[in-house]
Amino acid sequence: MGDHGxxxxxxxxxxxxxxxxxxxxxxxxxxxxxxxxxxxxxxRPYGLKAMKCIDALTHAEMEATGHEEVRFPLLxxxxxxxxxxxxxxxxxxxxxxxxxxxxxxxxxxxxxxxxEVYWVKHAGExxxxxxxxxxxxxxxxxxxxxxxxxxxxxxLPLKTYQIVNTFxxxxxxxxxxxxxxxxxxxxxxxxxxxxxxxxxxxEEDLEIVNRLMEAMCLPVLISKRPVWDTxxxxxxxxxxxxxxxxxxxxxxxxxxxxxxQWAQEFDLTYETTDGEQKFCHQTTYGMSExxxxxxxxxxxxxxxxxxxxxIAPIQVVIIPIAAHASEVIAETVxxxxxxxxxxxxxxxxxxxxxxxxxxxxxxxxxxxPLRLEIGPRDVEQGVALAARxxxxxxxxxxxxxxxGVNAQLAEVHDALSEHTATFRSNSVRTLESLDSPxxxxxxxxxxxxxxxxxxxxxxxTTGLTILxxxxxxxxxxxxxxxxxxxTTRRQHLARMY
Amino acid sequence: MGDHGxxxxxxxxxxxxxxxxxxxxxxxxxxxxxxxxxxxxxxRPYGLKAMKCIDALTHAEMEATGHEEVRFPLLxxxxxxxxxxxxxxxxxxxxxxxxxxxxxxxxxxxxxxxxEVYWVKHAGExxxxxxxxxxxxxxxxxxxxxxxxxxxxxxLPLKTYQIVNTFxxxxxxxxxxxxxxxxxxxxxxxxxxxxxxxxxxxEEDLEIVNRLMEAMCLPVLISKRPVWDTxxxxxxxxxxxxxxxxxxxxxxxxxxxxxxQWAQEFDLTYETTDGEQKFCHQTTYGMSExxxxxxxxxxxxxxxxxxxxxIAPIQVVIIPIAAHASEVIAETVxxxxxxxxxxxxxxxxxxxxxxxxxxxxxxxxxxxPLRLEIGPRDVEQGVALAARxxxxxxxxxxxxxxxGVNAQLAEVHDALSEHTATFRSNSVRTLESLDSPxxxxxxxxxxxxxxxxxxxxxxxTTGLTILxxxxxxxxxxxxxxxxxxxTTRRQHLARMY
Numbered sequence: 005m006g007d008h009g010x011x012x013x014x015x016x017x018x019x020x021x022x023x024x025x026x027x028x029x030x031x032x033x034x035x036x037x038x039x040x041x042x043x044x045x046x047x048r049p050y051g052l053k054a055m056k057c058i059d060a061l062t063h064a065e066m067e068a069t070g071h072e073e074v075r076f077p078l079l080x081x082x083x084x085x086x087x088x089x090x091x092x093x094x095x096x097x098x099x100x101x102x103x104x105x106x107x108x109x110x111x112x113x114x115x116x117x118x119x120e121v122y123w124v125k126h127a128g129e130x131x132x133x134x135x136x137x138x139x140x141x142x143x144x145x146x147x148x149x150x151x152x153x154x155x156x157x158x159x160l161p162l163k164t165y166q167i168v169n170t171f172x173x174x175x176x177x178x179x180x181x182x183x184x185x186x187x188x189x190x191x192x193x194x195x196x197x198x199x200x201x202x203x204x205x206x207e208e209d210l211e212i213v214n215r216l217m218e219a220m221c222l223p224v225l226i227s228k229r230p231v232w233d234t235x236x237x238x239x240x241x242x243x244x245x246x247x248x249x250x251x252x253x254x255x256x257x258x259x260x261x262x263x264x265q266w267a268q269e270f271d272l273t274y275e276t277t278d279g280e281q282k283f284c285h286q287t288t289y290g291m292s293e294x295x296x297x298x299x300x301x302x303x304x305x306x307x308x309x310x311x312x313x314x315i316a317p318i319q320v321v322i323i324p325i326a327a328h329a330s331e332v333i334a335e336t337v338x339x340x341x342x343x344x345x346x347x348x349x350x351x352x353x354x355x356x357x358x359x360x361x362x363x364x365x366x367x368x369x370x371x372x373p374l375r376l377e378i379g380p381r382d383v384e385q386g387v388a389l390a391a392r393x394x395x396x397x398x399x400x401x402x403x404x405x406x407x408g409v410n411a412q413l414a415e416v417h418d419a420l421s422e423h424t425a426t427f428r429s430n431s432v433r434t435l436e437s438l439d440s441p442x443x444x445x446x447x448x449x450x451x452x453x454x455x456x457x458x459x460x461x462x463x464x465t466t467g468l469t470i471l472x473x474x475x476x477x478x479x480x481x482x483x484x485x486x487x488x489x490x491t492t493r494r495q496h497l498a499r500m501y
Numbered sequence: 502m503g504d505h506g507x508x509x510x511x512x513x514x515x516x517x518x519x520x521x522x523x524x525x526x527x528x529x530x531x532x533x534x535x536x537x538x539x540x541x542x543x544x545r546p547y548g549l550k551a552m553k554c555i556d557a558l559t560h561a562e563m564e565a566t567g568h569e570e571v572r573f574p575l576l577x578x579x580x581x582x583x584x585x586x587x588x589x590x591x592x593x594x595x596x597x598x599x600x601x602x603x604x605x606x607x608x609x610x611x612x613x614x615x616x617e618v619y620w621v622k623h624a625g626e627x628x629x630x631x632x633x634x635x636x637x638x639x640x641x642x643x644x645x646x647x648x649x650x651x652x653x654x655x656x657l658p659l660k661t662y663q664i665v666n667t668f669x670x671x672x673x674x675x676x677x678x679x680x681x682x683x684x685x686x687x688x689x690x691x692x693x694x695x696x697x698x699x700x701x702x703x704e705e706d707l708e709i710v711n712r713l714m715e716a717m718c719l720p721v722l723i724s725k726r727p728v729w730d731t732x733x734x735x736x737x738x739x740x741x742x743x744x745x746x747x748x749x750x751x752x753x754x755x756x757x758x759x760x761x762q763w764a765q766e767f768d769l770t771y772e773t774t775d776g777e778q779k780f781c782h783q784t785t786y787g788m789s790e791x792x793x794x795x796x797x798x799x800x801x802x803x804x805x806x807x808x809x810x811x812i813a814p815i816q817v818v819i820i821p822i823a824a825h826a827s828e829v830i831a832e833t834v835x836x837x838x839x840x841x842x843x844x845x846x847x848x849x850x851x852x853x854x855x856x857x858x859x860x861x862x863x864x865x866x867x868x869x870p871l872r873l874e875i876g877p878r879d880v881e882q883g884v885a886l887a888a889r890x891x892x893x894x895x896x897x898x899x900x901x902x903x904x905g906v907n908a909q910l911a912e913v914h915d916a917l918s919e920h921t922a923t924f925r926s927n928s929v930r931t932l933e934s935l936d937s938p939x940x941x942x943x944x945x946x947x948x949x950x951x952x953x954x955x956x957x958x959x960x961x962t963t964g965l966t967i968l969x970x971x972x973x974x975x976x977x978x979x980x981x982x983x984x985x986x987x988t989t990r991r992q993h994l995a996r997m998y
Contacts, residue, residue: 038649039642040578041633046646047572049661075544077683078575078666079619081537122576123623124635127670128616136538138621145536149543152535164546169575169666173624186574 013369018306021250025301029180032309032370034300043178043185050370051296053317055188057350058295059167061219061314062190065212071163071192076145078169079124079136084144089118091269092236117141117236120172138171141290143237146193147270154284156275157197161205165192165289181297182254182501188293195272195284202261202285206242209259209289210475213244216291219314220299221420222256223247223428225447227472227496229258230459239263245471245498246298247431251445253471253498254301256294262286303420309371310393312420313413319350320409321372322388323363325379336383340376340405347406349413368393373416374409376400394419435466435497437485442466447498449474451482453491462486462497471496510866515803518747522798526677529806529867531797540675540682547867548793550814552685554847555792556664558716558811559687562709568660568689573642575666576621576633581641586615588766589733614638614733617669635668638787640734643690644767651781653772654694658702662689662786678794679751679998685790692769692781699758699782703739706756706786707972710741713788716811717796718917719753720744720925722944722993724969726755727956736760742968742995743795744928748942750968751798751998753791759783800917806868807890809917810910816847817906818864819885822857822876833880837873837902844903846910865890870913871906873897891916932963932994934982939963944995946971948979950988959983959994968993 013031016023029035034051047055066073121137139145146164154162170189178184192209196202210226217224229241238260245253264283267273273281303310313319324337337353344351352372354363360377367375377389387399390412400408435448442448448468452459459470462485477492484491510528513520526532531548544552563570618634636642643661651659667686675681689706693699707723714721726738735757742750761780764770770778800807810816821834834850841848849869851860857874864872874886884896887909897905932945939945945965949956956967959982974989981988 036646036649038646039574040581040645041574041576044574044576046574049569049571052570052572072546073549074546075549077536077538077541077543078668079538079541079683084537119625121625122621124619124621125623126620128618128672148537149533149535152533171575173627175625186576 013365015306015308015369018249018304021248021301024304025250026180028304028308028369029300034296035180037180041185043174043183045180045184047188050317054299054311054315055293055296057315057317058220058299059190061216062167062291065215066165066192069163069208069212071165071194073166074146074164075166075168076139076142076149078139080139080142080145082123082135082137084148085117085121085137087269088144088237091266094269095237095265120174122171122173139168140170140172141189141288142166142168142170142191142193143266143288144270147266147272147286150193150195150284151270151272154195154272154274157277160195160197160274160284161201162195162284163192163205164194165190179297181293181300184293190291192287192289194287195267196286197274197276197282197284199263199285202263202287205287206259206261209287210242212289213257213259216295217244218421219312220295221312221417221424222295222298222302223424223431224256225253225432225471225496225498226475228475229472230456230470232456233470233472235260237262237266239265242475243472245496245500246294246302247428247447247498248298248301248501249427250301251431251447251499252501253447254294254298254501256298257289257291259289260287262288302424304371307365308369310420311371311373313373313417316371316373317350318352318367318370318372319413320344320352320374320376321363321367322351322353322376322378323360324353324355325360325377325382330380330383332383333378333380336402337378340378340388340402343405344409347410349406349409364391374412376409392416392419394423435485438462438465442468447496450485450495450497451478451491451493452486452495452497453484453489453493454486458486466497467499468497469500471498471500510862512803512805512866515746515801518745518798521801522747523677525801525805525866526797531793532677534677538682540671540680542677542681544685547814551796551808551812552790552793554812554814555717555796556687558713559664559788562712563662563689566660566705566709568662568691570663571643571661572663572665573636573639573646575636577636577639577642579620579632579634581645582614582618582634584766585641585734588763591766592734592762617671619668619670636665637667637669638686638785639663639665639667639688639690640763640785641767644763644769644783647690647692647781648767648769651692651769651771654774657692657694657771657781658698659692659781660689660702661691662687676794678790678797681790687788689784689786691784692764693783694771694773694779694781696760696782699760699784702784703756703758706784707739709786710754710756713792714741715918716809717792718809718914718921719792719795719799720921720928721753722750722929722968722995723972724993725972726969727953727967729953730969732757734759734763736762739972740969742993742997743791743799744925744944744995745795745798745998746924747798748928748944748996749998750944750995751791751795753795754786754788756786757784759785799921801868804862805866807917808868808870810870810914813868813870814847815849815864815867815869816910817841817849817871817873818860818869819848819850819873819875820857820860821850821852822874822879827877827880829880830875830877833899834875837875837885837899840902841906844907846903846906861888871909873906889913889916891920932982935959935962939965944993947982947992947994948975948988948990949983949992949994950981950986950990951983955983963994964996965994966997968995968997 018024033048035045039046117140125135167190170187174185194205225245234241242259243255244257245255267283272284324333373393375391386402390400391397394416432447435450474494478494481490515521530545532542536543614637622632664687667684671682691702722742731738739756740752741754742752764780769781821830870890872888883899887897888894891913929944932947971991975991978987
């Protein structure tokens with residue numbers, strides 16, 4: 005019966021991830037991909053609610069850490085992109101002029117966003133004097149104003165963020181949430197008095213990331229990106245990659261330490277207590293709808309989605325059994341709904357005129373973490389039957405329904421966390437040497453301290469990509485996988501999205 | 502002392518509205534207008550919070566009336582604009598072919614959005630095959646998908662909405678919130694089985710509008726727009742115009758009944774219970790950041806903004822007096838803060854190291870409706886001194902602080918409502934004849950049932966604009982101001998933004 009239901013809805017087995025993922029995002033009604041522009045999906049109500057639940061976690065973290073929400077225009081004058089390109093060129097020239105590499109880590113091949121932006125050069129029937137581009141991210145827009153907002157040390161630190169739509173002209177194959185052309189984007193931008201202040205901000209950002217990943221039960225690797233993969237204009241980039249169940253990593257967040265590199269280009273200075281003018285040091289922290297994509301990919305199964313309770317658009321669905329036969333059941337259900345909503349749980353009663361089994365499948369597909377079944381016998385016994393989306397059923401007392409639901413949702417969270425921890429420990433292994441076989445679905449740690457040229461050979465030989473240095477090195481020195489030199493540098497190597 | 506503070510901040514007198522308005526939106530830190538594109542302001546934290554409070558009222562109304570939130574892409578393929586233009590042309594042709602005017606009210610001069618849209622024709626270094634435009638509103642984007650979503654009568658009514666950024670290439674002078682090029686926009690779109698269903702939706706929309714206007718204490722006229730001012734593609738348009746204190750009306754919301762006109766162009770049909778295919782009837786309901794602009798313009802005074810409590814980003818500011826001298830005061834203030842936040846009030850403690858008078862001015866400028874002053878004598882007497890932004894001070898008991906604040910905020914709301922009602926009744930008058938003098942700052946009601954040509958003469962003679970028919974006509978027939986014919990049609994005539 006259950007299998008029939010699944011087949012009817014056409015969910016491919018999750019083991020066939022590349023078929024399952026694009027199917028489930030539509031079957032569960034997160035998005036509609038039939039919008040007539042490739043890579044721009046329509047957010048359906050259920051998908052949008054899920055994203056807003058993730059945003060709510062982000063807003064709460066920003067509020068708790070003293071960031072203020074702003075909103076900058078989508079359109080940016082073209083000359084600011086030229087300014088960014090000048091910054092990139094300047095950094096490259098400085099590096100080439102022999103500044104110590106530890107001072108200037110920057111990829112010489114990257115030309116910023118020039119090839120990735122959408123341009124607005126026409127409006128109405130006119131050609132515009134100054135072409136504008138759709139923000140791919142907002143450094144250039146924001147720092148133009150930061151230079152006006154920051155006058156003295158008293159204005160620092162400046163901690164701002166926004167959640168907005170951004171745009172990238174993707175030429176690769178698009179995929180809902182994972183690679184899209186209009187991106188639901190979070191970006192925090194801060195300015196500080198000195199490098200240490202910015203470094204402390206990076207630490208705070210990483211603490212926030214850890215709390216968010218824990219709330220969503222996502223398995224991640226955190227890596228300081230190699231120089232060639234550092235964000236244009238950044239001193240260094242730390243990226244957070246989710247270990248997707250198809251064996252690829254998906255970058256869902258990144259934090260960048262800019263030192264005073266952008267400040268110099270945008271003349272962002274402040275007056276110190278001694279009356280001196282100094283450049284600010286800056287950071288950014290970005291995340292996107294990829295968070296939702298990784299929740300879908302990490303927690304779903306053959307029956308559909310599984311939402312961690314922290315971000316489930318519906319946390320509890322209540323199914324009255326044979327409700328037509330009994331007013332008592334209808335009253336009981338209504339009482340539970342009021343109690344749970346009152347306690348702040350996102351709750352839905354499914355009183356559609358359908359067989360219970362049909363309803364179960366529907367909410368399984370949508371990944372609702374907890375289902376309460378209320379039948380005549382349950383009411384008699386003063387219980388509801390709680391079915392967890394992660395497996396298992398438990399009767400919980402109607403007298404203590406809020407506490408019971410709370411405990412059941414905690415069990416779902418714990419089951420997902422445990423599953424994530426197991427997956428992580430089974431999937432992350434050490435690659436001892438270039439001769440060791442590279443397995444599908446495995447993410448590797450390596451001891452590596454070689455040159456850029458060594459890295460290129462390593463990537464070509466293994467078919468994997470270097471994600472960068474783990475934030476914690478090895479306790480004891482190991483031989484580098486390429487050079488044999490002893491090193492404590494622990495780096496990550498995986499198949500990237 | 503107070504005057505000195507005001508002068509220092511450079512607030513012009515409100516009587517000089519055209520100087521006051523653009524000054525106060527920046528002085529109160531709602532927006533920063535120094536962004537390098539005209540008509541695209543930066544939302545500062547305080548302004549964004551105010552807009553989000555307005556949005557929260559809208560979300561709650563949408564939720565309560567069974568609308569589902571969606572999010573459509575910003576970019577729309579150019580061929581959909583051509584489709585819209587065909588619809589407009591078809592309606593015009595049908596009208597000219599002699600369909601009864603009551604069936605087809607449509608302005609023949611309006612060519613839709615062609616002259617108002619921003620175009621994206623380039624991305625990266627490429628010219629796009631299909632040019633796209635930035636949504637000015639989302640009919641064409643949405644109805645393309647509605648045609649896929651609606652299959653049968655069981656899918657109706659379809660009630661959706663979104664809150665997004667939209668774009669208009671304004672050539673007139675821009676003004677924060679009132680006339681901007683990137684617009685913070687609300688749009689609800691619905692589909693129904695028949696004309697009556699759509700008409701009932703329009704009624705629901707008008708009830709929502711009335712509740713929102715009441716919550717924000719805004720004085721409005723509601724008018725069914727004349728045919729030449731009907732939204733392109735609409736059967737009729739009802740607009741909500743705020744009576745701004747400078748004597749101009751500002752359209753802040755509009756609802757449109759589309760009948761099945763759009764459905765025919767977008768092939769939006771459903772199967773009836775009899776198995777017949779029928780076109781849907783549709784409505785839209787739009788509002789924008791002009792709501793915030795009209796709150797600013799309506800309630801501010803020479804000292805700054807005044808926010809109605811329903812949407813105040815900060816509802817209560819607590820000022821400890823001589824706090825350094827007393828631990829008791831600090832504890833009292835902290836206790837009040839916890840109690841008020843716990844009760845859901847947006848509360849802020851201002852413990853900056855400044856003179857109390859300085860703090861009072863700051864929060865007056867920002868329009869915080871209620872200030873609580875807590876000094877040593879107040880604590881002794883077990884009270885806080887509550888100062889209302891609308892005038893008046895009252896000691897309220899610390900033992901019952903939540904109830905006290907609740908009552909004080911209700912007084913502020915009532916004072917604003919009363920002021921609005923007085924303003925409205927003093928400012929809306931009947932214009933008896935074309936010879937009557939037209940006064941600055943007055944909005945007129947007229948008896949009018951003339952032709953379009955009569956309307957043109959009326960507008961030119963008075964220098965005012967016809968807003969359209971009031972939803973309630975005169976009880977008894979009056980002579981038409983132009984033709985002398987007896988009519989119950991009550992129309993509105995005013996200076997429009």
